[in-house]
Each structure stands twice: as structure tokens, then as C-alpha cells.
Amino acid sequence: MSEKQDIFSIETQTITEKDVIDYVIERFEDVKKNKKINNLVSFQAINKYMIMAHNQEELKILGNLVASNKKVDFNKILTEYEMHLKKSLESEPTxxxxxxxxxxxxxxxxxxxxxxxxxxxxxxxxxxxxxxxxxxxxxxxxxxxxxxxxxxxxxxxxxxxxxxxxxxxxxxxxxxxxxx
Known part of the structure; x- marks a missing residue:
């Protein structure tokens, strides 16, 4: 197989919905390890449209959780956020x-x-x-x-x-x- 064919086959590799979910959850695990509100805020911001494609109602809940960071213990926010993130990703994009x-x-x-x-x-x-x-x-x-x-x-x-x-x-x- 030529080099050009190898590159073509790599470029056309399909990302599955499972890959999408795994990628997002792995990035969230990084946020949990760092335990910094700024990382959670950034995570929420860069994943907004991806989460919206899965479940807009859960996106609103996740946004409210991030916004509550001055009123609620951060570890509790992370626990709630993870639960709602996973729930949002259970919905298939349409x-x-x-x-x-x-x-x-x-x-x-x-x-x-x-x-x-x-x-x-x-x-x-x-x-x-x-x-x-x-x-x-x-x-x-x-x-x-x-x-x-x-x-x-x-x-x-x-x-x-x-x-x-x-x-x-x-x-x-x-x-x-x-x-x-």
C-alpha cells in the first residue's frame, strides 16, 4: 500500500458516538483530578454545543451547576456535574x-x-x-x-x-x- 493510501485511510476513519462519549468523559476525568473551578468552567464552555446535541435540558442543569460554584462545595458540584453529564450523553443526538x-x-x-x-x-x-x-x-x-x-x-x-x-x-x- 502506498503512503498516500495510508494517509487516506487514516483520514476517513469514522468516529463513533461511543468514541465521542469516551473522549468527553476522559476530559472530565482530567477536570476531576485538577479540582479547579476554572477547569470546570472551561470544560463546560468548550463542550457546550456537543452536550447540546445530546440533551439541551441537561446542558441547562450543567450550566447552573457551574454557575453555583460560589454557593456550593466544589466536590459536590463535581459529583452532581458528573451525574448530569453522563445523563446528557445517554441521549442520542438527532x-x-x-x-x-x-x-x-x-x-x-x-x-x-x-x-x-x-x-x-x-x-x-x-x-x-x-x-x-x-x-x-x-x-x-x-x-x-x-x-x-x-x-x-x-x-x-x-x-x-x-x-x-x-x-x-x-x-x-x-x-x-x-x-x-
Whole structure:
């Protein structure tokens, strides 16, 4: 097998939902070992959209737990947080849940889009909702926009790390030529 074929097979490796859950739980174990509120706050922030794709109600509970850090013992927060994190990850992401996350992501840069770009975005979302493209494909298309608008909050999201296809997309490729 040639070197090019080896690289291709590695790049197309599929991440399962179990892999997603394992990755998140392992990162949370690091937070528990460090026992610092700043680490929990960061964990919550970078996993927001990934958790939202699983269970939006549990995401709210997790956010409230993190916010209660000045009123409640940190070890109790960690115990409660872990229970609700695991509960949230028990819910399978659906097209509807992913669509909700994608719309939240869109909200980060929608004010910077012209009408043509907004139409392109909603066309991609419609294709996703109608199962003509995967969540990985739509995220791969969106990801370059995060860098175009220098949105470090979105760039740090595990949602893109865990669900985006490894091949970068070309969202607004024709439009970008006009913009630059």
C-alpha cells in the first residue's frame, strides 16, 4: 500500500458516538483530578454545543451547576456535574438536535453574512435536515467561516472536533473569491 493510501485511510476513519462519549468523559476525568473551578468552567464552555446535541435540558442543569460554584462545595458540584453529564450523553443526538446546534452556531456570525450567504447557509441546513448531507459534511462546510470571522469560542468547541468531517469544506467558495 502506498503512503498516500495510508494517509487516506487514516483520514476517513469514522468516529463513533461511543468514541465521542469516551473522549468527553476522559476530559472530565482530567477536570476531576485538577479540582479547579476554572477547569470546570472551561470544560463546560468548550463542550457546550456537543452536550447540546445530546440533551439541551441537561446542558441547562450543567450550566447552573457551574454557575453555583460560589454557593456550593466544589466536590459536590463535581459529583452532581458528573451525574448530569453522563445523563446528557445517554441521549442520542438527532437531526433535530444537531439542527438546533447548527442554528446556534449560525447565530455567532449571521449578522456578518449578506443575503446570499444566509441563503447558502439555510440551503446547507435544509440538505442536512433532509439527509442529503451528514452532520460531518455541514460542519466541515461551516468550519472555515469560524476562522474567517476569528471566532475563537466556536473554534474551541469539541462539537467541531468530534463531529466534523476531517476534510475541510468549501462553504461560500465562490463568494470568498469575491470577498478576498
Amino acid at each position: 437531526i433535530k438536535k444537531h439542527s438546533n446546534v447548527i442554528l446556534h452556531i449560525f447565530g455567532h456570525f449571521s449578522n456578518n453574512f449578506n443575503q446570499q450567504e444566509k441563503e447558502k447557509f439555510f440551503d446547507l441546513l435544509d440538505k442536512f435536515k433532509n439527509k442529503r448531507i451528514s452532520v460531518g459534511e455541514i460542519l466541515a462546510e461551516i468550519e472555515p467561516i469560524i476562522y474567517r470571522f476569528n471566532d475563537t469560542y466556536l473554534a474551541s468547541q469539541t462539537y467541531f472536533l468530534l463531529y466534523s468531517n476531517p476534510h475541510p469544506g468549501n462553504l461560500f467558495k465562490l463568494l470568498s473569491k469575491k470577498l478576498y
